[in-house]
Amino acid sequence: MNRTPADRPVPADPGDDGGTTVAVTGAEGFIGSHLTEALVRAGHRVRAMVQYNSFSSYGWLETLPAEVREEVDIQLGDVRDPGSVHALIEGAEAVYHLAALIAIPYSYRAPHSYVDTNITGTLNVLEAVRRLGTPRLVHTSTSETYGTALTVPITEDHPINTQSPYAASKAGADRLADSYHASFGTPVVTLRPFNTFGPRQSMRAVIPTVIGQIAAGERTLTLGDLRPTRDFTFVKDTARAFLAVGTAPAAEVAGRTFNAGTGGEISVGDLVRLIGKLMSADLDVREDCARIRPANSEVMRLVADAGRLRAATGWRPAYDLESGLAETIAFFREPANLARYKTDIYNI
Numbered sequence: 001m002n003r004t005p006a007d008r009p010v011p012a013d014p015g016d017d018g019g020t021t022v023a024v025t026g027a028e029g030f031i032g033s034h035l036t037e038a039l040v041r042a043g044h045r046v047r048a049m050v051q052y053n054s055f056s057s058y059g060w061l062e063t064l065p066a067e068v069r070e071e072v073d074i075q076l077g078d079v080r081d082p083g084s085v086h087a088l089i090e091g092a093e094a095v096y097h098l099a100a101l102i103a104i105p106y107s108y109r110a111p112h113s114y115v116d117t118n119i120t121g122t123l124n125v126l127e128a129v130r131r132l133g134t135p136r137l138v139h140t141s142t143s144e145t146y147g148t149a150l151t152v153p154i155t156e157d158h159p160i161n162t163q164s165p166y167a168a169s170k171a172g173a174d175r176l177a178d179s180y181h182a183s184f185g186t187p188v189v190t191l192r193p194f195n196t197f198g199p200r201q202s203m204r205a206v207i208p209t210v211i212g213q214i215a216a217g218e219r220t221l222t223l224g225d226l227r228p229t230r231d232f233t234f235v236k237d238t239a240r241a242f243l244a245v246g247t248a249p250a251a252e253v254a255g256r257t258f259n260a261g262t263g264g265e266i267s268v269g270d271l272v273r274l275i276g277k278l279m280s281a282d283l284d285v286r287e288d289c290a291r292i293r294p295a296n297s298e299v300m301r302l303v304a305d306a307g308r309l310r311a312a313t314g315w316r317p318a319y320d321l322e323s324g325l326a327e328t329i330a331f332f333r334e335p336a337n338l339a340r341y342k343t344d345i346y347n348i
Ligand SMILES: NC(=O)c1ccc[n+]([C@@H]2O[C@H](COP(=O)([O-])OP(=O)(O)OC[C@H]3O[C@@H](n4cnc5c(N)ncnc54)[C@H](O)[C@@H]3O)[C@@H](O)[C@H]2O)c1
Pocket: 025, 026, 027, 028, 029, 030, 031, 032, 049, 050, 051, 052, 059, 077, 078, 079, 080, 097, 098, 099, 100, 101, 102, 117, 121, 140, 141, 142, 143, 170, 192, 193, 194, 195, 196, 197, 202
């Protein structure tokens, strides 16, 4: 396996070896915390936006090793607020914009909040980058914007078909990013990750739901539709994809969209069986109607062609599904980690 940024020691003096100050939105979340860690280990100082909250919680950033935390300047803020976005980005050499509302079921309930956060929030980031002349913006899309695959593997030229309010809000943000490049020459690159998994993921996603329940001693699992297939990418590989497009020459990436995925595909049902085998757990799996999405909203098949990203940056995944699952299982088996989750409810 290749050495990944997350395995590297933190440079003695981040920033002095060519590293720069970079800003990250959504830094306290699942992918954002891994990206923040990878950026520090690559020698950057990170200015991290954490969504303002009354608990003074810094999310997963609180769990990073002390030598990483020391290089992270945490700023409470909100991407819906132009002032706090501008303050975050001022003086940064690059911005990694990950903040978003991401849960599909909750987007059925609260669609306005998805438009405010994902579309208006992205507009605020684009405007700040444009006004400040920031040299690089990495905008985060999602494979959900493609909808059920019409052709596989999915290239960036596949039609966009937004089957949920979440997907629609992300596609709207993507279109704004494209328009800022076309209209103002804003140096934005869009990374479109396929399903990402690993330590720190919330139980809104299927892999932590299954592993977390088994780790908590549960053997009867209630899940949604078991038929859809997905291309699961380990989070450290996704973080490396962000770094790859964030540091590549502008001529290679600016104004372009890049898929990040492994090219592999597995159904949810087969994935659950694989996890059961890896955790030596005999499972009784039941489909729960409450978790099954409206028929036309369920994305039945996603599998990536990441050839464009490989050609532009040399990125390829270092983890296969089993090695990524092994690290994820080890994380959830740690009692202090498992204690952060509610394994006995349906997390939306
Ligand atoms: N997890 C996946 O499989 C996946 C796949 C494709 C794309 N993505 C994208 O990757 C990004 C990160 O997703 P994640 O899986 O880490 O989810 P996450 O929910 O863990 O992270 C999202 C972060 O955004 C923050 N946020 C939400 N609203 C905000 C606001 N108004 N102001 C500031 N911050 C706010 C949240 O606090 C959270 O930390 C998102 O843009 C998501 O659409 C995720």
